[in-house]
Amino acid sequence: MSADEQTALLPALDSHYEITKAQVEDYQEKGHVLLRGIAAPNEVAAYEPVISDCVKRLNNHNKPLEERDTYGKAFIQIGNLWKHSEAVAKFSLARRFARIAADLMGVDGVRMYHDQALYKEPHGGHTPWHQDQIYWPLDTDKTITLWMPLVPISEEIGSMTFASGSHKKGFINRMVISDESHKTLAQYIDGKGFEQWTYGAMAAGDATFHSGWTVHSAPGNPTDHMRKVMTIIYIADGLRIAEPQSNSHRSDLASWFPGLGPGDLAASPLNPLLYSRSQNG
Template sequence: MLPELATDYPLTAEQTAHYQTNGWVLLRSVAAPDEIPPYREVITSMTNEFAKRYAPIEQRDTYGKAFIQFSNIWELSDDVKKFVTARRFAKIAAELMGVEGVRLYHDQALYKEPRGGHTPWHQDQQYWPLDGVKCVTLWMPLVDVSAEMGTMRFASGSQALGYLGHENISDDSEARFDALVAEKGYPLAYAGDMAAGDATFHNGWTLHGAPGNADAERTREVMTIIYLEDNATISTPDHANRENDLRRWFPGLKPGELAASSLNPLLYHKTLLP
């Protein structure tokens, strides 16, 4: 039997305030040590199989070297679905954003291989047709990871800038946003060492990235889940990536409609019973 992940995680007022002010927060033991291994087994097995599609790391560009990226695994496995749709995680997301309910946008396994490259500065939400919508990403290692393996870095407070335009994860985004962070004087914050089941949550507009994986043997195994507020409206895509996301994550829907396709189930609402 897989762990239910349905019990509440008691957020403090300080943790919620930290998220609202800085655009990110680190929470310890969101999942207990004995809750992670059964899910890690299936997620890692599926991700390793998916990774066979990738070229050798030395043949990839900066984005490709940053991680193996495997999305919407919940569609392919009932076991992963149980993890991705977990009430505990979704309730945290809703409370941090200060909304009544959240829906799933999508999940992503992000596995940074041994000696894998850095993840350049970027905004997640620039990829999504969700302007004006509150979104948050859960980032959870499935194994204990040290800072040297490439845990998260954030430009605290940068979410206040909102949409900074179409800028894919790349050497260009690293240079542009590195200069912007310095110009604005945003404090840099690092997640540091994290245990399996710890998690960061960050706003869709928060500038963030990660160093490379300096470990020559161990993979940084991370699962992410992206949440959007309930009753959100899809915005009109202004570039090709957003057009692709509209087709992939909101099948059959159009700009101006509610972001609530069959791939966006309601995961938590405070009016619903546990």
């Protein structure tokens, strides 16, 4: 069977997943929300091997865990998988997920920023406190990340921990994921009195969504099993690229908005429109 034939057999992810007004309000107030079963067990079972094979093929980690820095111990991180595999693209560009993102943010439509596999290895380290959006050359609060386990996550491994309401502060500092960001943002969270919220165990196909400005972290993986997570980052359609303020901004501008610059619409060929209410209903 050819790769195209195999891709055609993967389940379509275009059906509508209904979210409630309360869930939208919860997301907008806290900066995060958990939605159960946005992908059915048979759907996750079909896509997990495809995504995992792509991660294995593209992974360039060649050092043992104990020889890596904190960031390197946190996870195997592979971005833009959808450009490397038509099968993965069928997952990452899914209309169902994109519509949820648009509904939670209250926008007409969303574009892909990029997807990322985040596979935390057995006995891998924690992910320090950070804000995703310090990397992104966008001046907006209309960004959101889907975080979906492709395998069951036990209470022992746990899902991410969020500082509820921290997204309302917007930009806090420019610290990239590091021991320093973990220490400094932990002090900030305590000082501001933000509630630390975790959803604990999650089934494959459950997903959290969090704002680009929501401060969050993740525990290490104390088990002998890989924590397999797929993420998709969405941006509201119609956003424009901001003037880069850091090396992280400049790096992301080159990587995810090739050929574009400050003031341009954030709509390169790497940022396809995935859902539009005015176009799709």
